[in-house]
Amino acid sequence: MFQFHPLSSATRERLVAAGLDPDAVAGLVRMAVTEDLMGGVDVTSVATVPSDQRSVGTFGSRGDGVIAGLPVAAAVIDAVCGDAASEFEYLVADGDRVAPGIEVARVTAPTQLLLTAERSALNLLCHLSGVATLTRRWADALEGTAAVVRDTRKTTPGLRALEKYAVRMGGGQNHRMGLSDAALVKDNHVLAAGGVREAFDKVRALEGAIPVEIEVDSLDGLAEAIEAGADVVLLDNFDPDGMRAAVKLRDETGPSVVLEASGGLTLETARVVGETGVDFIAVGELTHSAKVLDLGLDLHAIV
Structure with missing residues (x-):
């Protein structure tokens, strides 16, 4: 069974500041990742990436819009990669407008685990940013x-x-x-x-x-x-x-x-x-x- 990690104190503080329940977000993250793994492992990443390898990656925008959900994406990284083994750096803030090519967050983490977390983090971040973007158009x-x-x-x-x-x-x-x-x-x-x-x-x-x-x-x-x-x-x-x-x-x-x-x-x-x-x-x-x-x-x- 996949081993989830607790959310970092920094992520919990950001979620609370956003008016979100950290425990509820952690539960949602576990559900999303568990659904993605389907009771197994990330076979592609396990096969292609050395277990001790670490990488730096950036979440970046490929369109014009408004960002929302960075602390939620950070919660995915925390839960999958572990606070002690990963670092999530915010490059913009939720509510900021972005254009194509803008980097919104930088992550350093074990490569295998980062790739396992990727889709769940993006599913939530892309959806919430889409909601914020449409709302901004109405506003x-x-x-x-x-x-x-x-x-x-x-x-x-x-x-x-x-x-x-x-x-x-x-x-x-x-x-x-x-x-x-x-x-x-x-x-x-x-x-x-x-x-x-x-x-x-x-x-x-x-x-x-x-x-x-x-x-x-x-x-x-x-x-x-x-x-x-x-x-x-x-x-x-x-x-x-x-x-x-x-x-x-x-x-x-x-x-x-x-x-x-x-x-x-x-x-x-x-x-x-x-x-x-x-x-x-x-x-x-x-x-x-x-x-x-x-x-x-x-x-x-x-x-």
Whole structure:
């Protein structure tokens, strides 16, 4: 069975600073590497690389984008190569923009183990950087408006905390992390409860104060949600004219209510939506459809 190593104190500190649970990341890393090894060994590296050989390699960008996930890649190196036998040097920071040819990290480690760790580290780093890159495009499109792009719960199972971290690195904000930290009353909840007011009252009756967001698909629904006392109202599939009318209604009847646009939004129309006066734009594609940022690991020296 492959022998995993604990995360270094430096990697754990960076993960904590990023708002990530080091133990959860370590578990994810073990799962990813175990899946890659399939109960065996890295037969190619074992066959071609002397067991006592050490190398210096760099993770580098092959495209334009935003980096996210360097501490996660470092966690892979720690777990596979061991803190005592490896060194991970950060050459840029998460959230930095990069261009092709930019080196983002340098690693010194036993060659066999470094090559074993390579794909798992890149799978996570490329994916998270892709999420950050797409989020940055939305944030750039909204620059100068009052609207902020934020994510949804349409995340990859097991990767929610990491993907939402990548959204933050790209300049976006997080919506609720899960079902328990905020209430989002959608059309099915309204139907099951017997109406907007009934659904709202049932949520408010729960112990503890939690934010309540109500989804509506019409101005009448918005008026009902504001009257009920919603903190946030999700405007589902409103066109820009409808959003502007919703903002006007909100300003006149419930100025403290936050409006969030959702449904059918595209990067090409983001600025038009932002200029309607809504506060947030909910974009599921940030996490469920982001294209990976192309990064690679290249060995430069045998030491």
